[in-house]
Amino acid sequence: MKLNYYQETDSLYIDLSERPSTESREISEGVVLDYDADGKLVGIDIDNATNKVELNKLILSKLPGKIETAAA
Amino acid sequence: MDHYKFTEYFEKEVLRKRPYLKKDWCIYVIENAIRSEPQEHNRHRFWAAIPELEGRYLRIVTLEDKVTIHNAFPDRGFQP
Numbered sequence: 001m002k003l004n005y006y007q008e009t010d011s012l013y014i015d016l017s018e019r020p021s022t023e024s025r026e027i028s029e030g031v032v033l034d035y036d037a038d039g040k041l042v043g044i045d046i047d048n049a050t051n052k053v054e055l056n057k058l059i060l061s062k063l064p065g066k067i068e069t070a071a072a
Numbered sequence: 073m074d075h076y077k078f079t080e081y082f083e084k085e086v087l088r089k090r091p092y093l094k095k096d097w098c099i100y101v102i103e104n105a106i107r108s109e110p111q112e113h114n115r116h117r118f119w120a121a122i123p124e125l126e127g128r129y130l131r132i133v134t135l136e137d138k139v140t141i142h143n144a145f146p147d148r149g150f151q152p
Contacts, residue, residue, distance in 0.1 A: 024145035
């Protein structure tokens, strides 16, 4: 899973998997879900993210995989 | 057509995740929109049907300037 934030436009993409999207659905203003060809959720597209997401803190709890951070 | 721009988010996230999208479609939608209106407080959205998408409506979201393309997705919920 990857969280990619773009400060210039206040946009956040939460990549749940690396699979490409074939179908998208807006669930609320500025929030679009991406699904793959099997109908699985593969990403969340959030515009004007600071109004919708608490971006000042990220807590990762008991994730089984490797955690990497990348400073922009 | 040359005056349109694309945000970094569009180039790196939207096109990566929705690789079937074409920039030409985005520009076509803006120039041939059957409806356009403000979105949130700082975006603008446009809709037009794309024949290559089996006639589905593509929504294009631009910044306030209406020439910087920021997002695009087939909008199933759109009622013409």
